[in-house]
Amino acid sequence: MKPHGSVESFDAITLKRGFPSLANPSLHYLDNAATAQMPEVVLGALRQFELEARANVHEGVHRLGRAATAAYEEARRRVARFLNAFSVEEIVFTYGTTSSINLLAFSFGELLKPGDEILLSVLEHHSNLVPWQRLAERRGVVLRFLKMTADGRLDLGGLDSELTSRCRLVALTHCSNVTGALTDVARIVGAARMVGATIMLDGAQRAPHAPVDVRELGVDFYAFSGHKTYGPTGIGVLWGRSELLATMPPFMTGGQMIDQVTLAGASFRPPPRRFEAGTPPIAAAVGLGVALDFMQALDWRAIASHELRLTRRLLDGLAAIKGVRVLGPADTHDRSGVVSFTVEGFSAQQVCRHLDRHGVALRSGHHCAQPLLRAFGVDGAARASLASYSLDADVDALFAGLDDLIHQRDVHFPRRNGVRSSNCRSG
8 A cells, every 4th residue: 555645734724625525615514523524545545445455354365365454454553553552452443433332332241240330421422321221231230320510511520429349330421422521531530440440431522633642541441433533434443451352252253253163162363353253344444544644644733723713713603692502511621622502493403404505514413412412401402513624614604504594583483572483392
């Protein structure tokens, strides 16, 4: 595979030009928390792999098979570098964050006993909730939950009472996909270590916003997805400390991960291959490796400043619109550019459909976080989410679309005696 290009300095407008899918100036893509776009360098790497190395991995001795294996394992090394992992063998390729957490819930979960506890929170994505609920049903483990503060952050005031000596795992979001709140990982890790608990972070919303240092974080497992980190869909990563992965049984069984098989039983390869049964998403892994190298070449200090400024503009602009409610912190302290909001008189779907007619792409619904939305007292919300290539023009288009929506509401459903006469449900 040929070396890919790099970005030496940050400029949002120039950076955006490297993303072919964003070439249309009338598209204002603000759905990055769901899926980020892919740069040309990743698209080129995918095409090059399919033309020059399309084959299965590990067992083939022919030229294409060797090339595919080399590209796949090089992708693993690139992921390890992005995470500052202790070793390449700690990188398990999955099909996304959901796949990673399900793997962990089954394999690590097999080591748990009835009465063992897992600490979660009300902020979790369903992917970091339902797998543990299923484990609790199977193994008799007990789930405990951290609550949220009024502004949508983890309420760590209850940490000491919820984190007991029976806790075996703390599994929390690194960054909420609804409120954008960042978790105080250092405090969580310190408390968890006091009771001997293992720590897993759902990094799906944090990993897209700069390389991650798992050594500095001090956690034991980390999960994220390729399609949110400028890579292909259908690829994800579970990083785990090698000594923990070595104790875990396989999640799925079949080809690629076996050592010896007889009619009476089987033995399995060591990690990471123990957890990669069947033909893996080879091309997607290659694309992810290139995407993460692309990310590492960016100036993240400058990007963080850029995203913070846009987040501040977004929060201030929404706060100035009567009838708009932001679900999450109103400040930018320990907060990402994920901003969920409701508009009085309209469902989230109505808001997003109207904005789509203005070329603004948002996400609507419960964002796979129904307990969190219920805690806010709503059924759904519109969500805008920023990326490194987001521009002021994208935020301006959002405001223009909302202004038009509010104008239509006020024209067709004017207030009478201070009460809105619309019968539309709030979203």
